[in-house]
Amino acid sequence: MKATLGWALITAVAPVAWGTNYYVTHEFLPSGNPLYGAAIRAxxxxxxxxxxxxxxxRGSWWWKSLVLGTLNMSAFFALVYLSAQLLPTSVASTIMATSPVVMMLLAWALLAERPRVPHVAGAAIGIAGVCLMLLTGTASVAVLGVLASVAAMLMSSLGYVLAKRWSHEVDVLSSTSWQLIAGGAVLVPFAAAVEGPPPALDAPAILGFTYVTVIATAVAFAAWFLGLxxxxxxTVGLLGLLNPVTGVLIGTTIAAEALTxxxxxxxxxxxxxxxxxxxxAARLATTVRTRADRILERI
Structure with missing residues (x-):
């Protein structure tokens, strides 16, 4: 139980870091350069x-790194960067919280991990919470930003499940580094063709990219893939619910967004x-049910 809790705490570093990433991107990084922004991050x-x-x-990991790097890094980062520029911090971060259901369905199909009742119940309750946070009516919502967030969520959910399926083949740090490098390399030519020269970075942008690169990317993805x-x-997908919670709290405490x-x-x-x-929680519920059944039998 202690080991499981430890892995859950390590994994939780990722969604918390990603929740802060929306604010940093929105406030400090240059707008209009999602491809360069994603490449500089990856x-x-x-x-x-x-x-x-x-x-x-080595071997199949050349193409696997490219596939995972595209799903989890290049396309994902570009879409997240775009959505962070178009949506309020709280809205952008909450949309990603719908990924637990998608991850459970994909894990069922690709990994034969049948969804457990606590996972399904947790996802339903969590999504209800996401809807309450998202459907506040306190800020305008750009349709393009929502579409970008939804696309990022779908692609990353598939990428995470594939990463778990292949995780036994190589250590976490290596696979994460290869994904990031492959994803960044894919982005560079598209960024040059679409966005022209790289954007000029002032001191706040450099500091912002440093945080996004080290904490919200290197540390966060290593923790996330360790959890997977x-x-x-x-279980990992539900830990992603910390992303919108962090985003809303950051938006309230730092960005002065209204908290209703x-x-x-x-x-x-x-x-x-x-x-x-x-x-x-599942073990605790099982223990409680077992003891309750014993008490009823005695009665």
């Missing part, structure tokens, strides 16, 4: 992890859904 992070792992791809290796996909009673209820539901999907 390549340095991948090289940093490569320095730690010191391994290069040691925990069921449904409806959003507070949404946060409470999201956290409840997250807790229901954790193995410790």
């Amino acid at each position: 390549l340095p992070a991948g090289l940093l992890l490569l320095l730690l792992s010191r391994k290069r791809p 290796r040691h925990l069921p996909a449904g 009673v409806q959003q507070l209820c949404g946060i409470a539901l999201a956290l409840l859904g997250l807790l229901l999907g954790q193995p410790t």
Whole structure:
């Protein structure tokens, strides 16, 4: 139980970091350059992890790194960067919280991980919380931003499940570094063709990219893929509910966005859904049911 809780805490670093990423991108990074923004985020992070792992791809991992890098990094980063520029912090981060259901369905199809009742219940409650946080009517919502967020969620959910399916073949740091490097390399030519010269970066942008690269990318993805290796996909997906909670709280405390009673209820539901999907909660529920049955039998 302690080991499972430990892996859950490590994995939770990722959605918390991603929740802060929306604010940093929206406030400090240059707008209008989603492809360059994604490339600048991915390549340095991948090289940093490569320095730690010191391994290069072999065999099938050349094409697997390209596939995962495209799903989890290049297309995902570009879409997230675009949505962060078009949507309020709270809205952009909450849309990604619908991924637990998609991850559970894909894990069922590709990994034979049948969704458990606590996972399904947690996802339903968590999505209800997401809806409360999203449907506040306190800010305008750009349709293009919503579409970008939904596309990012679908692509990354598939990429995460594939990464779990192939995780036994190589260590986490190596596979994460290869994905980031492949994803960044795919983005560079498209960025040059579509966006022209790289954007000029001032001091706040450099600091912002440093945070996004090191914390919200290198550290976050390493933690996330560690969790996928040691925990069921449904459990990991539900930990992603910390993303919108963090986004809303950051938007409230730093970006001065209004926090309504409806959003507070949404946060409470999201956290409840997250807790229901954790193995410790499932064991606790089983223990309670067992003891209750014994008491009833005695009666």
